[in-house]
Amino acid sequence: MDPRIPNPVRSAIEHSGRDDTVIVNIGPSHPATHGTVQIIAELDAEKVLRVDVHCGYLHRGFEKECEVHTWHNLIPYVDRLNYCSALINDFAYCDAVERLMGVEITPRCRVLRTLLAEYSRIADHLTCIAAALMELGAMTAFLYLVTIRDQIYEHLAAVTGARVTYSFGRIGGLAADLPEGWLVRLEQILVDFEEFTGRVHKLVDRNRIFIDRMRGVGTLTTAQAIDLGVTGPLLRSTGAARDLRKDTPYLAYADLDFEVPVGIQGDNYDRYYVRMREMDESIHMIRQLVDMLPEGPVCVDDRRCSFPDKAAVYTQIEALINHFKLVMDGPEVPAGEIYTAHEGANGELGFYLVSTGGGRPYKLHVRSPSFVHMGAAGLMLEGYQLADVVPTFGSINMIGGECDR
Amino acid sequence: MKPGATIPIVAAEKRGGFEYLSTKKDELVGWARKFSLFPYPFVTACCAMEFMAVSATPYDTDRFGAALPRFSPRQSDLLMVVGTVTHKQAPVLLKVWEQMCEPKWVMAFGACATSGGFYQNYAALQGIDKLLPVDVYVPGCPPRPETVIDAIMQLQDKIARQQHLIFNERF
Amino acid sequence: MGTDPLATLAQALPAEGASLSAGRDMPILQLAPERLLEVVRLLKLQHGFDMLSDLTAIDWLGQTPRFEVVWHLYGTDHHRRLRIKTRVTEADPTVDSLVGIHGAARFMERECHDMYGIRFRGNEDLRPILLYEGFEGHPLRKDYPIDREQPLVALRE
Numbered sequence: 001m002d003p004r005i006p007n008p009v010r011s012a013i014e015h016s017g018r019d020d021t022v023i024v025n026i027g028p029s030h031p032a033t034h035g036t037v038q039i040i041a042e043l044d045a046e047k048v049l050r051v052d053v054h055c056g057y058l059h060r061g062f063e064k065e066c067e068v069h070t071w072h073n074l075i076p077y078v079d080r081l082n083y084c085s086a087l088i089n090d091f092a093y094c095d096a097v098e099r100l101m102g103v104e105i106t107p108r109c110r111v112l113r114t115l116l117a118e119y120s121r122i123a124d125h126l127t128c129i130a131a132a133l134m135e136l137g138a139m140t141a142f143l144y145l146v147t148i149r150d151q152i153y154e155h156l157a158a159v160t161g162a163r164v165t166y167s168f169g170r171i172g173g174l175a176a177d178l179p180e181g182w183l184v185r186l187e188q189i190l191v192d193f194e195e196f197t198g199r200v201h202k203l204v205d206r207n208r209i210f211i212d213r214m215r216g217v218g219t220l221t222t223a224q225a226i227d228l229g230v231t232g233p234l235l236r237s238t239g240a241a242r243d244l245r246k247d248t249p250y251l252a253y254a255d256l257d258f259e260v261p262v263g264i265q266g267d268n269y270d271r272y273y274v275r276m277r278e279m280d281e282s283i284h285m286i287r288q289l290v291d292m293l294p295e296g297p298v299c300v301d302d303r304r305c306s307f308p309d310k311a312a313v314y315t316q317i318e319a320l321i322n323h324f325k326l327v328m329d330g331p332e333v334p335a336g337e338i339y340t341a342h343e344g345a346n347g348e349l350g351f352y353l354v355s356t357g358g359g360r361p362y363k364l365h366v367r368s369p370s371f372v373h374m375g376a377a378g379l380m381l382e383g384y385q386l387a388d389v390v391p392t393f394g395s396i397n398m399i400g401g402e403c404d405r
Numbered sequence: 406m407k408p409g410a411t412i413p414i415v416a417a418e419k420r421g422g423f424e425y426l427s428t429k430k431d432e433l434v435g436w437a438r439k440f441s442l443f444p445y446p447f448v449t450a451c452c453a454m455e456f457m458a459v460s461a462t463p464y465d466t467d468r469f470g471a472a473l474p475r476f477s478p479r480q481s482d483l484l485m486v487v488g489t490v491t492h493k494q495a496p497v498l499l500k501v502w503e504q505m506c507e508p509k510w511v512m513a514f515g516a517c518a519t520s521g522g523f524y525q526n527y528a529a530l531q532g533i534d535k536l537l538p539v540d541v542y543v544p545g546c547p548p549r550p551e552t553v554i555d556a557i558m559q560l561q562d563k564i565a566r567q568q569h570l571i572f573n574e575r576f
Numbered sequence: 577m578g579t580d581p582l583a584t585l586a587q588a589l590p591a592e593g594a595s596l597s598a599g600r601d602m603p604i605l606q607l608a609p610e611r612l613l614e615v616v617r618l619l620k621l622q623h624g625f626d627m628l629s630d631l632t633a634i635d636w637l638g639q640t641p642r643f644e645v646v647w648h649l650y651g652t653d654h655h656r657r658l659r660i661k662t663r664v665t666e667a668d669p670t671v672d673s674l675v676g677i678h679g680a681a682r683f684m685e686r687e688c689h690d691m692y693g694i695r696f697r698g699n700e701d702l703r704p705i706l707l708y709e710g711f712e713g714h715p716l717r718k719d720y721p722i723d724r725e726q727p728l729v730a731l732r733e
Contacts, residue, residue, distance in 0.1 A: 008708035035448040056706035061526035083451035146461040229680025247655040367630040375683035493708040535731040
């Protein structure tokens with residue numbers, strides 16, 4: 001090995017205990033490990049005996065950045081945690097700050113946030129399933145799903161201005177309201193979605209090869225999952241109906257009628273199917289939310305966190321000072337701490353905020369589901385074949401930004 | 406010759422026939438190389454979403470000949486660094502780049518690969534040009550697929566204008 | 577989170593080294609570091625707090641003891657949360673590891689050690705997880721400057 005280039009990690013598997021095993025390095029620059037996870041595996045022919053998972057290759061110092069930026073400035077950073085479903089992160093963070101400040105969001109904002117969160121969840125599951133299927137070789141399914149995802153991105157760009165990382169949530173509301181005709185286009189996309197996922201179901205669900213590769217692979221029991229802190233679709237695939245949207249409802253989930261799909265064995269096939277069913281449930285929720293969307297302002301009229309009207313900023317001195325203070329010093333959040341958990345696309349996404357008063361956080365910690373799932377990944381990979389590493393890892397849906405923060 | 410250095414066409418002595426042949430050879434080889442780029446997607450972060458989008462419909466990179474990713478550095482010629490490169494990832498990136506054979510080009514995809522993005526802290530490398538020579542920078546966080554396609558086309562123009570030495574240092 | 581479960585919980589706790597209070601969003605349990613393992617085991621086996629949601633630390637620079645380690649527990653059946661806090665000093669930032677009770681603690685403790693330097697007695701694997709071999713210091717401590725980079729490979733220009 002070139003002595004100029006040092007090794008950033010120290011493996012727990014330095015020597016194989018036996019003569020007939022090989023130690024293999026998978027990643028971190030590997031298409032199936034989403035480019036940021038290194039798996040050092042000890043193999044006995046094709047069977048994986050031991051595994052050492054190394055994450056942290058995308059650690060971008062998010063929590064340190066939090067201590068030098070104002071509460072508002074952090075919204076773009078928060079977006080880039082789980083970048084597949086960026087809106088869920090936005091709203092979870094804004095919710096945590098709003099609870100700490102004691103700000104109540106408007107009814108329209110509540111329903112809109114729920115709608116956009118579910119929409120983002122669909123985009124995340126589409127990405128996960130598309131990538132997982134592509135890694136198995138099903139390019140057609142990948143192209144179908146990414147086509148729909150692209151339509152969703154363009155549609156979200158119409159309201160937020162960006163395709164992937166939106167920075168749309170604001171403390172006390174949203175950045176903007178829906179444009180004309182957005183809801184009409186939404187229904188069109190949902191109809192297209194149902195057609196495309198129908199095709200994917202037909203191609204993949206009862207496909208002999210797919211079943212052989214995914215059934216019984218990467219199994220996890222509910223007891224193991226809860227012990228390892230696993231939540232979200234991974235926990236639900238083991239048979240446990242745990243969903244923060246039902247268990248500890250927030251936003252508008254208490255008013256919605258939806259089911260929580262669960263799997264049977266906790267293997268890859270179940271995880272795939274649970275995600276597909278969750279997307280169907282999300283669509284059902286979106287349709288209900290469109291029907292119950294009330295009129296009204298989207299930002300709460302609270303001078304502590306919402307920016308005053310631009311016309312007022314240019315003409316009245318109080319509005320100008322308010323705007324200036326909010327931008328330069330950040331909204332005043334009273335001293336205290338709070339932990340808010342939302343159901344992200346991967347599981348329990350928690351924000352632990354510690355404030356000592358003032359416009360900047362004292363500390364902000366993200367409870368990231370992907371990071372905890374990396375702890376559980378070893379259990380799901382050991383004992384299976386080397387070729388199973390790819391689909392199992394794909395079905396865990398490790399998002400680098402969220403895992404490493 | 407430094408690896409990765411681009412060689413501008415320099416008018417040397419007037420040699421008539423040799424120069425004509427050499428220019429035509431450069432045009433032919435440049436045409437062949439630019440339309441058959443094999444990217445190595447060194448994908449790390451959020452830009453991956455736009456990378457997937459630009460490889461699929463409706464933005465298809467296959468139209469530009471740059472669709473087939475090769476996941477081995479020995480078989481690829483365009484290193485697309487997609488997403489933030491941290492100091493932990495830097496040795497890996499350097500290793501991958503050094504394993505690629507000439508001719509090779511590097512595309513810095515996204516604000517983080519270009520300059521570190523808004524992660525100005527202890528963990529992120531402030532731009533991959535602190536590590537390797539970059540041929541084309543794609544701004545955006547993440548860049549729209551059209552921006553990426555524009556970058557590929559600009560890179561293709563650059564490749565077309567380069568001098569391609571295939572036999573020795575002069576031809 | 578009514579007062580009834582809170583009262584039952586308060587009665588079950590050991591008399592000294594543990595004090596329960598109602599926080600703004602969930603009950604907060606202040607513990608002395610020696611009481612950690614027995615209380616967490618009690619909470620898991622008898623009070624249904626079967627999932628360790630989160631583990632982190634806070635650096636109160638200027639205060640003694642300097643570090644506060646924070647655990648969040650969640651009960652998947654009764655859907656209640658609990659925050660446990662304890663303080664450790666800068667000179668000996670050591671606390672017991674929860675690896676034997678909650679498997680999720682393994683990676684979380686590695687991260688806490690990486691970022692703050694808190695040592696977990698009982699977790700033998702405290703290798704850097706988010707940072708890399710050769711990184712000196714603990715970045716989330718308040719006295720670590722945000723832009724002190726420690727590159728692994730020599731940088732150009």
